[in-house]
Amino acid sequence: MKKDWNRRKSAAVLFSACAFVLCAVTAAGLLLSDYAMETDFTQKNLSPSLSHLFGTDWMGRDMLARTLTGLSLSIRIGLLTALVSCVLALLLGTAAATLGRRVDACISWCVDLFLGIPHILLVMLLSLAFGKGLAGVVAGVSLSHWPALARVVRAEVFQLRQAPYLLAAEKLGVSRFAVARRHLLPHLLAQFLTGLILQFPHAILHEASITFLGFGLSPEQPAVGIILSESMRYLTTGKWWLALFPGLSLVLVVLLFARMGERLRQMGNPASVHQ
Amino acid sequence: MKHRLQFAGKKLIRMLLLLLGVSLAAFLLMNASPLDPLETNIGQAALGSMSQEQIAGLQEYWGMDTPPVERYLGWLSDFVRGDMGTSLLYRQPVAQIIGQRLASSLWLMAFAWLFSGILGLILGVTAGATRGRWPDKLIRGYCLLISSTPAFWLAILLLMVFSVWLGILPIGLSVPIGMDAAGVTLADRLRHAVLPALTLSITGVANIALHTREKMADIMESDYLLFARARGESGRSILLRHGLRNVALPAITLQFASISEIIGGSVLVEQVFSYPGLGQAAVTAGLGSDLPLLLGITVVTAAMVFGGNLAADLLYGAVDPRIRRRAAKR
DSSP states (O other): OGGGOOHHHHHHHHHHHHHHHHHHHHHHHHHHHHHHHOOOGGGTTOOSOSSSTTOBOTTOOBHHHHHHHHHHHHHHHHHHHHHHHHHHHHHHHHHHHHSOHHHHHHHHHHHHHHHHSOHHHHHHHHHHHTTSHHHHHHHHHHHHSHHHHHHHHHHHHHHHHTSHHHHHHHHTTOOHHHHIIIIIHHHHHHHHHHHHHHHHHHHHHHHHHHHHHTSSSOTTSOOHHHHHHHHGGGGGGTOTHHHHHHHHHHHHHHHHHHHHHHHHHHHHOGGGTTO | OHHHHHHHHHHHHHHHHHHHHHHHHHHHHHHHOOOOHHHHHHOHHHHHTSOHHHHHHHHHHTTOSSOHHHHHHHHHHHHHTTOOOBOTTTOSBHHHHHHHHHHHHHHHHHHHHHHHHHHHHHHHHHHHHTTTSHHHHHHHHHHHHHHTSOHHHHHHHHIIIIIIISOOSOSSSSSOTTOOGGGOOHHHHHHHHHHHHHHHHHHHHHHHHHHHHHHHHHHHHSHHHHHHHHTTOOHHHHIIIIIIHHHHHHHHHHHHHHHHHHHHHHHHHHHHTTOOSHHHHHHHHHHTTOHHHHHHHHHHHHHHHHHHHHHHHHHHHHHOHHHHHHHHHO
16 A cells, blocks of 8 residues: 555645645635625624634624635636736747747847836736726736746747757658647646646735735725735734734645645656656 | 957847836836826815816826827936936936935845845755755745745734834834934934845745755756765865855856845835835835836836846856856857
8 A cells, every 4th residue: 555655646635635725715715705894893803712713803804704705816816817927928938939030039028128127016017007906916917927937938949849859740741730739739738737836826926915015906805915904004003913814824825826836747747757 | 358348238238228128118008007197196076176277287297198109208318318207296306216215225125135145045055955854844945935925924924023012123114203314323224124124035035045956956966966976075075166166157147136026025025114215116106106206116126137137147257167268259
């Protein structure tokens, strides 16, 4: 029994466990979203207890429900933005590597340009351009994360094109489309998936940061960034639970995503099959 | 020497073009914003009670009736002559605001940059050299934890512990509240900068250490290292003569690439600590649709990032004889 338990299997189990927890948080947040908005002024400013594990805020809202709702929102936004930015990176990276020198120079220049503006400033500018709010956050985070990954994809495709089996396929007269589908795509897909999952933590952190600064979701929405920026006003009066638990939960969610990406990389790497 | 200058010159021209691109991109993004600067800064209620002429005057002040092309070219031609325009919110020249803000931010950023670079290198090399054993696991765990932590929450946490709970450090700002500017001592300023600088350094270390660890782990697997071991070289000499030398190039890249992250982090951290630096000004300008100020800050910070990249490119040649020779051949 013990012999069957290799690293790939434990990676798969851990991956599923992480995925399950994250799905549970997302679902719980969706179910609790109404309860999270409920105000009860007889229950305001309570420190954590058994009936309110994370305490309550100055309007008597349960912080656990608010945190879960916020995390659920963050995870969904993170999924969407990571997906959009990864697809962008894949398209632009492949385009740069295959469509000739002019296109390459143009896209590489754009990548340099985007990487030159400090990330949080770029997200701010993009969010402003889309009028803040949900649209601003989604656009800001998804349109600012592609450059680094696009550069990786570009280098990868460049390297692939010099691979003997691709050169042979070209000489054999296989069409460009077939080469892309049968040789490039399977190779890039694994990288793409890993890149996608590793993009989540960044996306979620930037979503929270930009909302915290006031460029993202509006104050009525129970986002983690909003919860934390509101908690700032009550810090000096000793309401530590308003900031501690929501932040800690955010860190946990991001850590889970980071671990998931790492496990997936382990499973996707053919060289580690026998470990 | 000539080819070195040529190389630097080429890079410099590319950098200037990129800066031009940055200013245009930032301008276009801000110009595309559907947010009405009058509504965000004055409020709908106040706008409703104003006369048509007053509103027209305000619109002119916020530059809403100037066509975008004209506005950008006007900004650019002023910028080339060294005039960055006037901030709409602060009613001061942008160059002056940026100068003041940068002076207080630079302290923080320089400290965090050096500290996180040096500590990150040490931790990364240690972890890479002992990979798989407990120092590596400890360092890696710390780095993964920190890279999953939002900088602003870490700042809030430090604020809660040191300022509210223990009460040994000030809550915010860069000088004591209600004190005459002349009476502020260097010790006061340092006390106010401790927490922001600490937050920036803690977050900065993780990335550098993780990447350095990867490089160091690769080096430990290499053939030349195996050969050095077989020759009976001691651990210390292996570390100094093979490890550090080969890790130097990626370390330089990482160190200079971290400038962008430190600036980004400072935006968040300064907001938490109400530290009157460049990052805080950027947030204020963004929230208040202050186009000249945000544009100025974007260009200045991008120039810092590109300057860092340029410095790294030039340092490669100074550090690595192979790159120097290859450049000479061309």
